[in-house]
Amino acid sequence: MTLPDTIHPALRAALARKGYETLTDVQGAVLAEDAFGQDLLVSAQTGSGKTVAFGIAMAPDLLGEDEKLPFSQSPLALVIAPTRELALQVQRELTWLYADAGARIASAVGGMDPRAERRAMERGAHIIVGTPGRLKDHIERGALDLSAIRAIVLDEADEMLDFGFREDLEFILGSAPEERRTLLFSATVSKEIARIAQTYQSDAVRISTISHGSQHADISYVVHAVPPRDRENAVINVLRYHGAPRALVFCGTREGVNRMAARLANRGFASVALSGELSQAERTKALQSLRDGRAAVCVATDVAARGIDLPGLDLVIHADLPNNSETLLHRSGRTGRAGAKGISVLVTGFNQRGRATRLLRDARLDAEWSDAPDAEAVRAKDRERLGEHPAFAGEIDEDRLSEAREIIERFGAERVALGFLAELERRLPAPEELGVDSGPVRREERAPRDRNEPFERRERRERTPRAGFEGSVWFEVDMGRRQRAEPRWLVPMICRLGDVTGRDIGAIDIGEVATRFEITGAQVEHFEKSLLEPRERDQNVVVRRAGDTPLQPANPDAPPARQRPPRDDRPGRRERFARKTEREEDALYEDKPPAPSVNIKPLGQGKKPDGAHKGPHKGGKSFKGDKPFRKDKPAGGEKPFHAGKPGKDGKPQAGKKPYKGDGPSGGDQTLKRIKRKPRKDS
Incomplete structure (x- = not known):
């Protein structure tokens, strides 16, 4: 055309x-x-x-x-x-x-x-x-x-x-x-x-020209829901699984960009960072390295990657979910340009699956939900792409064919193939194992339970021995729940007494008055020798090898604890609340002893009919308030105030006298001036 x-x-x-x-x-x-x-x-x-x-x-x-x-x-x-x-x-x-x-x-x-x-x-x-x-x-x-x-x-x-x-x-x-x-x-x-x-x-x-009824036909959307602690590992495996010559990884913040770029560089990826904190020369250099093929992965924020066009960009990974559906479309639009095919992968934690669903729904996108590729899936994909390797794609060089036959005769075809695979894996970044040695499973990472199924209490799983503790020995310390024993201070104490580390301590079983703990077999002799050395701390702590008998109960002569009735025989919440209310109402009508009688002398004895304040006081004396107030005196009996010192305008202040300062700072000039009476002995 x-x-x-x-x-x-x-x-x-x-x-x-x-x-x-x-x-x-x-x-x-x-x-x-x-x-x-x-x-x-x-x-x-x-x-x-x-x-x-x-x-x-x-x-x-x-x-x-x-x-x-x-x-x-x-x-x-x-x-x-x-x-x-x-x-x-x-x-x-x-x-x-x-x-x-x-x-x-x-x-x-x-x-x-x-x-x-x-x-x-x-x-x-x-x-x-x-x-x-x-x-x-x-x-x-x-x-x-x-x-x-x-x-x-x-x-x-x-x-x-x-x-x-x-x-x-x-x-x-x-x-x-x-x-x-x-x-x-x-x-x-x-x-x-x-x-x-x-x-x-x-x-x-x-x-x-936007089609609201369908999504971009050249972009495929995939969602990988992983535990939050495995997000970075999943990004590494996605990059290795697809093997795109150019990929773009989006993070939400500059700190996330720097962390992800450093992690990819440590794993062997040729990566560059693109964020707003870089200078224009650094950003131009990073984009040019992607266009030249010197870098294969670009880790960027939304603002830095806005509108950029990288030729041959086949993969976009959302390490952090975008804020809205428009940002999702703009991010994904960096791939699948000008008729080329592209893949947009959302790596989200189990706790953000609902948010990812809403983003896809608002953007009118259909995505495939699948597990993130693990290490074995990445290696299998490498074997599939083995035929695309340049060593197999080109024509056979007749001049070096004799050298190849000599090597095969010397080492054998199988050993040569193994060596080639080992060298190929050495040059590629190693995939990550997902969900291994990652700690306890969080609540949001558990499989959801069907609400319609009846609740059944799960049986306690059998404890499996840890690796390296096959020949371990159990010891016992004379501290238990009665002494409020907890692993957070038991483990440091055991390490201090036996000169071992936390990796040498296995399972811990806390009893009522004693606690058993497991020591790896390689450290048993050193642990017992360290127990015999003189201590500066914990002189009263007794540690010995544990026997076959179970831990001692709290009090053998104590009566057995009352058994809790079955769930069906227990009263419901309404019955318990009603029973409590009845007890409170009965307590209101209980017979109570009479209140003690108190002899209180009424106030106001000795008051004069004219309203002068006179009442009982110490020794029968009357209050000084019995005398007439100042306002009852005739107006002519008051002494006039003298004019004070000149004010700011130089004129004397009539009718008031300045107050003296209360200390070197002048004090509060608004306090009431008190006229002190001379002492009798003066």
Whole structure:
């Protein structure tokens, strides 16, 4: 098939050289007759070729009928992207697309030298690709002139709003001429996107190539539910099982990215990290190593990997579940691009299976739930891929065939094959064993019990001996439950007394007055010799070899404990509550002894009829309050206050006297001044 004639001739040749035979849905939609020359509001799936779509859509506005772009001091088109990586990727795509048109394309992104970007703009650039913050900075400084802009493209507009670039976008769009053409590309059209389209676009044509009824046909979704402690091991096994030449692992935080990248590097994977804390040079170097094949695994966050296009990316692993279904689609959209097949694997813990189900349901995705590949499954997959090894794929070299026969005659065919497999396994990262030596099973990791089945008490499992304790010896210490014996302080005490470590102690059986513990056979002689040495601590602790008799009970003469009745014979909760209520009501009507009589002398004896306060006091004396109050004195008997010291304004303060300070700091000047009486002996 040939490319449509509606593509500008200057771009058709570049597409043919790149291997384009047909256009994707979104690329064909922007070339439709009703979309020609109109503002566009486009929503399409990730990996559908949106960069080429808006590149060929704005070609008539930039070139017109010309084959080459003339020199222009001011840019003719502006492309805005949310992240640095996406902006640089768009610049690379437009560079080969407009190569025959002679277009100069410059970038303006954060983390790069702004002076170099300004010099590139001064030399003349037809298309500027940048991030909102850096573009606004250049406009405010006068380095970027938008007076000649003919087309503006907003790529991943929904993400720019999520990152908080609303004010920057409105400033840039408000600085551009109104007769421009605005192309808005977004994976989802939210209310904010619709408001921007209504404000800054004129009669925009709505284009949507997203199929809401079915998922991306080129991406297969797989979910592996594992114990939370095995998530990192499961990621390693998934990478080894699929053997993808390029893989992308998503983590939720920068700390998770650093931890996962370090773990993969220690296991022998050629991995790089991609997060927001890296400089632009480090991020560019990491992506270039993936494109060159020097690295096979990239561990990244959502923001850092937004919109990046890695050729040959066959596998995407979600080590941490995304926050919402849109993020899940964006993550998975890094694979299965331009018609290629891809796999998206979600590694989730048992305690997050419900969340994974909701994410898939909200994104309208059908996924296959299966167990994570263990070490044996990875080795079996390696044997299946053995035929694809370069040593078997190429033609046989006749010159070295005699050497091969000589080696076979010398060592035998079986030994040569074993040596080849051993060398192959040595060069590959070793798979991880899942669920081995991982501690006790947590509650969320147990198999769910059917609620409809009757509850049956499980029998106690027989204790299996630990590895290395086949010839062990049991010892006994005279401490048990009566002394509140617990393993957390018994084990350190045993290690201190016998000069052993915790790995040398096996099972511990705590009785009522004594405790038995197991010592590995290799340390029995050393343990007994250490018990005979003088101690600085625990002199009263007695440790000896345990006999065959069971541990001594608490009190042999004590009466047997009362047996608990069967479950069916016990009273229910309602009966127990009713019985308790009856006992409380009966207690209210019990005969109680009379309250003791108390002889209380009434107050107020000796009061005068005129209301003066006079009553019983020590020694029969009356209160001083019997005298008339100050307010009962005639007004003329009061002594006037003298005018105090001058105030801040220099005038004397009439009617009040300043209070003295209560200490060097002045004290509280609001306290009441007390007039002290002179002592009689003075």
